[in-house]
Amino acid sequence: MIRQYAALLRNAWLVDLQYRxxxxxxxxxxxxxxxxxxxxxxxxAGDGQIAxxxxxxxxxxxxxxxxxNQLTIAWDSWYLDGWIREGELNFRLARPLHPAHEAxxxxxxxxxxxxxxxxxxxxxxxxxxxxxxxxxxPARWALTALAVLLAAAMRFFISFTTGLFAFWTTRASAIMxxxxxxxxxxxxxxxxxxxxxxxxxxxxxxxxxPYMLAFPVELLTGAAQGAxxxxxxxxQLVWLGVWVAAYRFTWTRGLRRxxxxxx
Amino acid sequence: xxxxxxxxxxxxxxxVKVRDPGLKGALLALVRPRYRDVHAVREVSFAIDAGxxxxxxxxxxxxKTTTLKMLAGLLFPTxxxxxxxxxxxxxxxxxxxxxxxxVLGNRQQLVWDLPPEETFQLNRAIYGIAAADYRERLAxxxxxxxxxxxxxKPVRQLSLGERMKCELTAALLHRPSILFLDEPTLGLDVxxxxxxxxxxxxxxxxxxxxxxxxxxxxxxxxxxxxxVLIINRGRLLYDGALAALVARIARTKRIELVLADGVTAxxxxxxxxxxxxxxxxxxxEVPREQAAATSARLLAALPVADLSIExxxxxxxxxxxxxxGVEEGE
Numbered sequence: 242m243i244r245q246y247a248a249l250l251r252n253a254w255l256v257d258l259q260y261r262x263x264x265x266x267x268x269x270x271x272x273x274x275x276x277x278x279x280x281x282x283x284x285x286a287g288d289g290q291i292a293x294x295x296x297x298x299x300x301x302x303x304x305x306x307x308x309x310n311q312l313t314i315a316w317d318s319w320y321l322d323g324w325i326r327e328g329e330l331n332f333r334l335a336r337p338l339h340p341a342h343e344a345x346x347x348x349x350x351x352x353x354x355x356x357x358x359x360x361x362x363x364x365x366x367x368x369x370x371x372x373x374x375x376x377x378x379p380a381r382w383a384l385t386a387l388a389v390l391l392a393a394a395m396r397f398f399i400s401f402t403t404g405l406f407a408f409w410t411t412r413a414s415a416i417m418x419x420x421x422x423x424x425x426x427x428x429x430x431x432x433x434x435x436x437x438x439x440x441x442x443x444x445x446x447x448x449x450x451p452y453m454l455a456f457p458v459e460l461l462t463g464a465a466q467g468a469x470x471x472x473x474x475x476x477q478l479v480w481l482g483v484w485v486a487a488y489r490f491t492w493t494r495g496l497r498r499x500x501x502x503x504x
Numbered sequence: 505x506x507x508x509x510x511x512x513x514x515x516x517x518x519x520v521k522v523r524d525p526g527l528k529g530a531l532l533a534l535v536r537p538r539y540r541d542v543h544a545v546r547e548v549s550f551a552i553d554a555g556x557x558x559x560x561x562x563x564x565x566x567x568k569t570t571t572l573k574m575l576a577g578l579l580f581p582t583x584x585x586x587x588x589x590x591x592x593x594x595x596x597x598x599x600x601x602x603x604x605x606x607v608l609g610n611r612q613q614l615v616w617d618l619p620p621e622e623t624f625q626l627n628r629a630i631y632g633i634a635a636a637d638y639r640e641r642l643a644x645x646x647x648x649x650x651x652x653x654x655x656x657k658p659v660r661q662l663s664l665g666e667r668m669k670c671e672l673t674a675a676l677l678h679r680p681s682i683l684f685l686d687e688p689t690l691g692l693d694v695x696x697x698x699x700x701x702x703x704x705x706x707x708x709x710x711x712x713x714x715x716x717x718x719x720x721x722x723x724x725x726x727x728x729x730x731x732v733l734i735i736n737r738g739r740l741l742y743d744g745a746l747a748a749l750v751a752r753i754a755r756t757k758r759i760e761l762v763l764a765d766g767v768t769a770x771x772x773x774x775x776x777x778x779x780x781x782x783x784x785x786x787x788x789e790v791p792r793e794q795a796a797a798t799s800a801r802l803l804a805a806l807p808v809a810d811l812s813i814e815x816x817x818x819x820x821x822x823x824x825x826x827x828x829g830v831e832e833g834e
Contacts, residue, residue: 248629252615252622259617332613334578335606337598338630497580500518 245338249346257350268355271311278431279303292435297372302433304363304373305461310454311356313393317344318417321404326411341401348397388457391477396453398484408495429455449480507551508589508682508714509575515583516545516570544570546738547584557708559729560718561822567738568718569686576606576684589682602631605680607671609687614659620670621655624677631678645673648703665696685717689724701727722818736826750815753824757795758814759788764807775802
């Protein structure tokens with residue numbers, strides 16, 4: 242398996258090299274959204290606080306969000322949708338390797354490249370802008386790494402599973418768009434969850450959205466403490482389990498339905 | 505030795521959503537979806553021995569590719585039983601997949617932006633091919649398919665024929681014993697088609713592989729396949745040698761003539777049905793059993809410069825087979 246991953250990663254990197262410009266564009270897109278959100282909250286916060294967030298807290302939150310989002314983002318549903326509808330899944334199914342491994346390898350290759358750029362940008366920014374500096378807390382960073390890994394796995398399975406809806410419908414990517422739209426609010430991309438109206442926060446709390454982004458971000462900035470950390474990890478594990486089960490169910494059922502386009 | 509491939513009353517039914525045209529139809533389909541069963545493959549049975557090259561023939565939508573995909577384990581059969589080299593393809597897992605290769609003429613596995621050698625290396629890792637084996641097999645395939653100059657060029661710069669050669673290489677590095685080829689020569693020029701055919705025959709001879717192919721090009725079939733399976737509307741119409749099919753279906757033979765001066769179409773009509781007449785060439789169609797006698801009479805009665813007896817073109821035989829619906833074992 243290690244050799245297979247090494248080969249898959251190598252190819253993913255080589256392909257990425259061919260598309261340097263588009264990777265830069267995706268990276269810019271990933272940075273722009275939190276930067277805009279930060280600008281807005283920075284202006285609104287002024288010299289005061291909103292739900293416990295002062296300007297510097299917003300700055301740390303959205304810098305952490307940039308990094309965590311880049312490390313956990315998954316776009317596999319778009320690929321899968323195409324593979325299934327256009328018959329590209331055929332040769333992948335004929336190989337003695339589950340097609341998901343190729344997707345995972347692409348995820349790793351892309352994230353390693355883009356997230357390292359963001360990390361460097363963050364470090365350089367922190368030299369001149371003290372607000373975005375994090376306290377030195379290696380234990381917390383290690384926990385964050387674990388939370389990021391769980392969040393990345395969950396987002397991967399969500400994306401992969403919704404992509405598999407293409408076995409049944411031609412609108413799989415629309416479902417993913419809907420999910421992305423909802424997650425904009427409920428996962429903490431536009432604002433820290435503490436700022437959500439209580440009703441919306443109540444909905445978010447019983448769904449998986451906070452665990453895919455907000456929790457690892459708050460763990461990194463230090464906003465999540467004590468019981469909230471344990472609660473966050475428990476939520477991540479439960480929802481990861483749910484989505485893995487959903488993936489297994491969808492994959493097995495979907496393959497049986499598969500029409501293997503092209504003839 | 506048991507057959508390499510066995511299909512026993514293999515069937516596949518797809519459920520297809522039906523909707524009436526227009527906005528009303530679209531809305532209705534949303535509220536109350538209706539489905540129709542499409543029987544793509546109906547109770548098809550055959551057995552193929554190791555080392556055979558067998559061609560699937562049939563019009564578009566006949567069920568050829570669906571059958572091929574069930575044999576390769578991509579599609580779940582609705583009914584019947586299928587066994588390929590001792591495996592149930594659907595549940596055969598990686599062990600089964602290491603024994604087969606699937607090449608689809610209209611879909612490629614080569615990574616578009618990279619030279620083909622990168623895909624080969626990837627497959628080396630995926631199939632766990634030892635370095636020495638990889639070098640030896642690649643060298644063999646490169647020589648057989650004349651790939652020397654292509655290995656370093658990005659796939660997107662290769663011609664269709666060059667790409668198909670590389671596709672075959674990628675698919676055969678793990679030296680599969682069963683090859684499923686769906687339209688392997690689709691869209692290729694004559695030279696490239698011939699190169700692929702020569703290669704497939706050579707590969708089979710060297711490694712004893714079993715080859716199942718679908719093709720629209722009769723040349724592929726006549727040059728490669730010792731046996732054909734004719735399938736139409738999901739049913740197997742014929743299973744046997746091509747020559748035997750021609751003998752069964754084609755009740756006529758064609759006498760192709762090159763005539764000397766003074767022969768008219770009317771004069772020829774006394775000997776058989778004149779299929780074409782463009783002086784000095786003419787084609788007569790006569791009942792199969794009378795071909796020899798008629799030829800002798802023609803030679804005696806008319807100034808004939810050249811004469812040959814041929815079977816009707818294979819395309820016509822196949823067309824007749826579909827029209828008459830030759831049943832297996834009829």
